[in-house]
Amino acid sequence: MTAKSHIGEETAEAIFARHRARVFAIAYRFTGTVSxxxxxxxxxxxxxxxIDTSEIRSPEAWLTTAAGRLGLDHLRRLRARRETYVGPWLPEPIVEAASDRHEPTPEENLSLADDISMALLHMLERLAPEERAAFLLHEAFDYDYGELATILGKSQAACRQIVSRARRRVSDDRPRFHASARDHERLAAAFSHALAAEDSNALITCLQRDAILYSDGGGKAAAALNPIYSADHIARFFTGIKKKFALPLDTMFVSINGEPGFALLHEGKMHSLLSIDVEDGRIATIYIMRNPDKLARAAETLGVELLQHFP
Structure with a gap:
């Protein structure tokens, strides 16, 4: 049968539409890009x-399991492609107007399934495909070890070891306390003002001493080819960019993967996106997206044009 099959009175199309957001949530966390x-x-x-959907007892379980298997297949294929990527690879940002963002509730803060922050997605890139799949499905989407064994083609004992290993790696890299939206907004605004004023001391004040900057140009836009370490070196990096390109930029505050950040615009056109990770009241990590392929959807969402030439 085709999509005309139905469960009860609900068509297959309607069932899929109802669960589409969950399928996308799994897929985006697996792959890190919208496309x-x-x-x-x-x-x-x-x-x-x-398939004959009338034979399916739990459409949600079937769809999420299928998405998990397909996501794992994509992860395995993507890994080889990303090993040859020019410079640091960052996830494709999901951007909303700043006014659309809300302060998450304590319950939301505790839910890994609601966390699509750049920090988490970037950290997940360090996991092997099976580790990433097992961690996300078990920790974020509540799959038990029997279900993981079916998807990964391994024993439940092996799946327990994979999840445990991934959980240790994630917990070592994630901050213990989730920064509030207010802290993010305050630091994003302070950092933006310091950039506009070309104030190196103000930039350094916003940053943790051992802060890290990642910039993703994908070989299509100017970007640092390696991570930049320390507040002092990051401040020098921005100062050097200002001197080298002398490109007037305006700031638009936006929500990037659920957290405050800002877009940099040149003559009203999208130049880059800047997202921050906050720890202990200062910026611990900066993520700059410059790859035009990963900025196109953000520009469309915000109703601005994308720069045609990326200095």
Whole structure:
């Protein structure tokens, strides 16, 4: 049967539409890019469309399991591609207007399934595909070890070891306390003002002493080819950019992957996105997206044009 099959009175199309957001959530956390996530969603739909859905007891379980398997397949293929990527690879940002963001509740802060921060997604890139899949499905989407064994093709004991190893690696890198939106907004604004004023001391004041900066140009826009370490070196990096390019930039505060950040615009056109990770009241990590392929959707969402030439 095709998508005309139905469970009760609900069509297969309607069932998929109801669970599409969850399928995308899994796919985006697996792949880190919207286009790859949409490919997983489409492939999941094609599989769902090709079966007799009347035989499915739990459509949500079927769809999320299918998305998990397809996401793992994508992860394995993407790993080789990213090993040859020019410079640091960062996830494709999901951007909203700043006014659309809300302060998360304590319950939301405790839910890994709601965390799509650049910090978490970037950290997940350090995990092997099976570690990432097992960690996300178990910790974020509540899959038990029996379900993981089916998806990964391993024993439950092996899946326990994979999850445990991934959990240790994640906990070592994640801050113990989630910074509030107010702290993010305050530091994003202070950092933006310091950039505009070309005030190196003010920049350094915003940063942890051992802060790290990652910039993703993908070989298509000017960006640092290696991470930049320490507040002093980061301040010098921004000062050097100002002197080298002398490009007037305006700031638009936005929400990037659920957290405050800002877009830099040149003559009203998208130049870059800057996201921060906050620890202990200062900026611990800066993520700068310059790759035009990963900025196109953000520009469209914000209703601005993308720069045609990326200095």
């Amino acid at each position: 790859d996530a949409e490919d997983v969603v489409q492939e999941t739909w094609l599989r769902w469309n090709g």
